Amino acid sequence: MAKRLRADVKKRVKTLVADCGITPGLAVISVGDDPASKIYLRNKLNGLADVGMRAFEHSLAGDTTQEFVLDLIHKLNKDRAVHGILVQIPLPSHIDIDLVIQQIRPDKDVDGLHDQNMGRLLSQGGLVPCTPLGCIAMLRDQLGDLSGLHAVVVGRSRLVGKPLAQLLLREHCTVTVTHSQTRNLPTLCQMADILIVAAGRPKLIQGEWIKPGATVIDVGINRIQTDDGKIRLIGDVDFDSALKKAGAITPVPGGVGPMTIACLLLNTLQAAVTAQSNRI
Ligand SMILES: NC(=O)c1ccc[n+]([C@@H]2O[C@H](COP(=O)([O-])OP(=O)(O)OC[C@H]3O[C@@H](n4cnc5c(N)ncnc54)[C@H](OP(=O)(O)O)[C@@H]3O)[C@@H](O)[C@H]2O)c1
Structure with a gap:
């Protein structure tokens, strides 16, 4: 994609x-x-x-x-x-x-992190942070209409979790946002039709926390050292056990990362087009 x-x-x-x-x-x-x-x-x-x-x-x-x-x-x-x-x-x-x-x-903030762009997430317009934008694009591609689906977001950062929650609301999802103080995370995850995880905690989410058939997006990128001393990238979801339950799941590396870069290019194009139309 x-x-x-x-x-x-x-x-x-x-x-x-x-x-x-x-x-x-x-x-x-x-x-x-x-x-x-x-x-x-x-x-x-x-x-x-x-x-x-x-x-x-x-x-x-x-x-x-x-x-x-x-x-x-x-x-x-x-x-x-x-x-x-x-x-x-x-x-x-x-x-x-x-x-x-x-x-x-x-209008040049292609990462969408300026207060003005963050505020516009509540309505329309503005530049949207690239990682959440890529997640929504993948969900639409995979599931079509997201209306009424229960989306659980793990993590509430300004970069990922918070903007994602707003974008999911725009898509008419029912949204639950969780964080490090959330009680009973596994039960909440088990209720998710869509589970998006951006916590930066290797293998936090286990396969048995996932509702059968759910769509899982793993935003996490964690560098771990393997027994042979090499550095390996893993996500926030335990991929092997999650694969048995999920209807669809993004891999790490190779899932959200490439979509984030593609959305950065899209935002840069949008900024250039806006600059051009403002000049006309
Ligand atoms: N693929 C990509 O393109 C891409 C882009 C951006 C980020 N990432 C990756 O995504 C991960 C998250 O990034 P971030 O910038 O959002 O990180 P962050 O600013 O550190 O935020 C992490 C969030 O996760 C929550 N959290 C931490 N431990 C938790 C737990 N045990 N249970 C539930 N929630 C927990 C934190 O809760 P509190 O708010 O209570 O502290 C916080 O809201 C990182 O691994 C990062 O490398 C990937």
Whole structure:
């Protein structure tokens, strides 16, 4: 599905270049050299090149000051070749991520994390965070109309759980949001027609917690060290036991991750189209 989405974005980029002479451009800011972050960054940059978008890479040293980052964002906000601005998380602890995000122009905030975009989740419009957007696209593709289905979301982060809950409400689901203080998580999970897990806890969800036939989306990405010392990525769901109960389930790696990147490309395209129509 991610491949299909990327092919569609590529076609639309081609048309935008041919008809309006506009190449969508995304600026990506990273600070420091977190190894996992570097891999995600590389995947995003490859994705941009693949669909014919322009990438403006700003890989900054770990001791870069907050003032420098804010100044860079103010410059990118004014740059007409830059349609989207993405700040790669995590940032070093001396930089206030919330402050940084709020400085990005909302119409260039392709991660959908600015307060204005978060607020718009309650109605319509705005840019929607990429991971939740990808989850909803997969659910629609798999299940069609989601009306009336009971969706249980495990995790209430600003990046995933909270926006997902709003998007599921838009789809007319009945939504239960759970978190680390939730009592009796297994019983709540067993009631879910749709179970979306974004807790960052390896194999938190067991197969017996899943209603037979339920659709399971595993957002979690956990790095664990295997007995032979290698690093392996696993999700928040115990995939092998869940596979026996679920009607459909996303794998880790290879499920939500590629959809998140495809949705980032889609949001960058949307930002470029909006910028163009505002100019006309
Ligand atoms: N595939 C992708 O593209 C993608 C994108 C984003 C994130 N991720 C992955 O998704 C996971 C979650 O990311 P995040 O940014 O949302 O993490 P986060 O900010 O750490 O939030 C985790 C959420 O899970 C809840 N939680 C923790 N332990 C729990 C438990 N035992 N039972 C129920 N809820 C529990 C926390 O509850 P409290 O609020 O009570 O603390 C919190 O709301 C991570 O593994 C991350 O790497 C993947």
